[in-house]
Structures are given as structure tokens and as C-alpha cells.
Amino acid sequence: MINYTLKQLYSFESVIRLGGFTSASKELHITQPAVYMQIQQLQENIGTKLFDINGKKISPTFVGKKIYKTALDTISSLESSKLEIDEILKPDSGHLQIAVATTANSFISALLAKFKKDFPKMTFYIDVTNRQSLLDNLKNNNADLVIMGEPPKNIPLTSQAFMQNPLIAIAHPENELLSKKDISIKDLSQETLLTREIGSGTRITIERFTGLNFNSDIQINSNEAIVEAVQAGLGIGFVSMHSVNLQLKNKIIRQLDVEPFPIIRQWHIVHNAKAELSPIARRFKQYIIDNTKNEKYL
Incomplete structure (x- = not known):
């Protein structure tokens, strides 16, 4: 059974990505010998060489590439979990990525401004764009929430109409x-x-x-x-x-x-059906619904 620690994976990923032990040690805030020791231990645990050094160039071996991908996946999953836990523990914060039809920008910006007052620690990025770009955002799951007119039928979506x-x-x-x-x-x-x-x-x-x-x-x-x-x-x-x-x-x-x-x-608030909304995205979605349900035109 292969055993490795998170420290070893973080060290290996950093060395391969940055191309050296010195750069990795600065990023990880540990000494260069400590980084080297973590990777040596990783190689011993796996039982094979994971990288080659040619001059100043460090490149992963065949097995090293597999471990590098494992490290990337593991680190990505951990960072995502950390973000989700932080948002659960601090539901008034978090980052919101929104894509909005140009015709909806005026009232969505106003709603965002009010929402920001209630949740001052949250941050957001708003992409005001045309329908084709909105569809691309939905297909590629590049936005937490999309505000648009008629949603497409050929993409698996979660959609709710909220205002005329x-x-x-x-x-x-x-x-x-x-x-x-x-x-x-x-x-x-x-x-x-x-x-x-x-x-x-x-x-x-x-x-x-x-x-x-x-x-x-x-x-x-x-x-x-x-x-x-x-x-x-x-x-x-x-x-x-x-x-x-x-x-x-x-x-x-x-x-x-x-x-x-x-x-x-109808205006619709939409997101990819496969996406799990963050706490702040769920809050904003409900905020839009609650603050427009009695409005015809705003």
C-alpha cells in the first residue's frame, strides 16, 4: 500500500510547478532542505524515482506525472473544502460570480448594492453580457448565478422565474x-x-x-x-x-x-444543475426572489 502525507504532496506539487526547490521553499515558507526531505520521503514511500534533474531543470518521471496529478487533485479538493467550510462558518462572507443579461443590469446592480450592505464581507464579480456569453457561462459552469430571459432547453439547468x-x-x-x-x-x-x-x-x-x-x-x-x-x-x-x-x-x-x-x-435566475451553490450564492438567489416577488417592473 502506498502511503504519502499532505506535506509531501504539497512539496512535490510546488517543486514541479515552480521548477525548483528554492522557489518551492519560499512559497511553502519552509527551508529548502525540508522541501527536499519531504520529496525524498515521498519517493521512498512510493518506491520509485519521481523526478529528474538536468542542470537547473526539474521534470517529473512517468510515475512522477501520475503523482503530480494526484497532488493537484488532492490540493484542489482540500482548498475547495476549506472554502466551503469557511463559508459555512462565516455565511456573511464569500465570493459571488454573476453573469447578467445587459437588459437586467440596472436592477441587478441595485439589488447587489443592497445585498452588499447586509453582507459587507462578501465580494462579487459581475459580467454584464449578451445571450451567447450567458449560454457559454452556463455550459461551462463559469458563473454561480446567471440572470437572463428565457433559459435554454438543451442544457441541464436549475431555473426560477422571479419577475416580469x-x-x-x-x-x-x-x-x-x-x-x-x-x-x-x-x-x-x-x-x-x-x-x-x-x-x-x-x-x-x-x-x-x-x-x-x-x-x-x-x-x-x-x-x-x-x-x-x-x-x-x-x-x-x-x-x-x-x-x-x-x-x-x-x-x-x-x-x-x-x-x-x-x-x-419573465426574468429567470439560473445555474447549472450539476453545480452546488455556495452559501453566499444561495443567500443572494433567495434575496433576489424575496425582493422582487411583489414587483411587476421594479
Whole structure:
């Protein structure tokens, strides 16, 4: 039976990764002879040579590579367990990795700011991005939580709808359509239509609900840019109401009253079904649900 200690694995991993005993001793905060002794004992326990030295270069043998992988896996598992235990013992701390649809950024940032006040020791990284990047985050499990519109069907996910997401049509305040009593989809089709890039959730929804054919070659990859284009009088835009509340209030743009708008979708909080949420991620997920359940549009 092969026996080895954690100290031996840490020493071996550090030497191979850093390429020397001196560098490993500095990282591990022990003497160079102590590092060498740990690895010698590891070789004796296993019963074979684990590394070769050629000049200043240290490289693992065939068995050494196997042990190195074992060391990496063991250390990764230990560090992960340590983080989980720390988060359990200190549930008000921890790091949160969030990916958010651009249209949801305004209200999620506000919720995060309030959450941070309740849990000041927590840290977070927020990636505000398009739908394709959100899907990549879910496939690769690169984010603890993803805030998006309609979740995909081809990825194993845990998803919960938490708030309405109204999609509206917007126009320049002087657009002639605003003077009409009954605006139709046919009226819109005569205008220059501004929307997100092909594949975006907003564009897919509009095409499905209205049958509109986007008749311009203008594709815009952010809601802010769509609003600016509408303000400049380039055409009719389609955006989430959440992204333009301030502009509507200040009458920089106007909402068009045309069927079937507003198209009511749902915001979802999503994560990979195989992922186990950290305590801080679970807290934030519940915080979002609790603080939006009575809100239609925020």
C-alpha cells in the first residue's frame, strides 16, 4: 500500500510547478532542505524515482506525472473544502460570480448594492453580457448565478422565474406614429426597425410574437446603443422596460402603444444543475426572489 502525507504532496506539487526547490521553499515558507526531505520521503514511500534533474531543470518521471496529478487533485479538493467550510462558518462572507443579461443590469446592480450592505464581507464579480456569453457561462459552469430571459432547453439547468420582463416598442418623441390613435404592426413595418443582433433573446421574442421582418441592416449589440439610436431619430427600437425607465420618465423617448406590446416575459435566475451553490450564492438567489416577488417592473 502506498502511503504519502499532505506535506509531501504539497512539496512535490510546488517543486514541479515552480521548477525548483528554492522557489518551492519560499512559497511553502519552509527551508529548502525540508522541501527536499519531504520529496525524498515521498519517493521512498512510493518506491520509485519521481523526478529528474538536468542542470537547473526539474521534470517529473512517468510515475512522477501520475503523482503530480494526484497532488493537484488532492490540493484542489482540500482548498475547495476549506472554502466551503469557511463559508459555512462565516455565511456573511464569500465570493459571488454573476453573469447578467445587459437588459437586467440596472436592477441587478441595485439589488447587489443592497445585498452588499447586509453582507459587507462578501465580494462579487459581475459580467454584464449578451445571450451567447450567458449560454457559454452556463455550459461551462463559469458563473454561480446567471440572470437572463428565457433559459435554454438543451442544457441541464436549475431555473426560477422571479419577475416580469416587459418588452416595449420605443420611438423618438416627435415620431409621427405617436399622433395616431391605433398603431398596428403594419405601421411599424413601414419604419426603420432597430433591434439587437441575430440570436439575442429580445430579437427572437419580437420575431416570434409579431412576425416582423427587420427591414434595416442596422443591428446593435447593446440596449444603450438602441436607445441612443432612437433618441437620434434613426428608427423604432425594442427594449426591456427595465433598461429605459429613466428615459421614459424624462420623456427623452416615448413608448408606443401598439399590439402585442408590451410583450410580457419573465426574468429567470439560473445555474447549472450539476453545480452546488455556495452559501453566499444561495443567500443572494433567495434575496433576489424575496425582493422582487411583489414587483411587476421594479
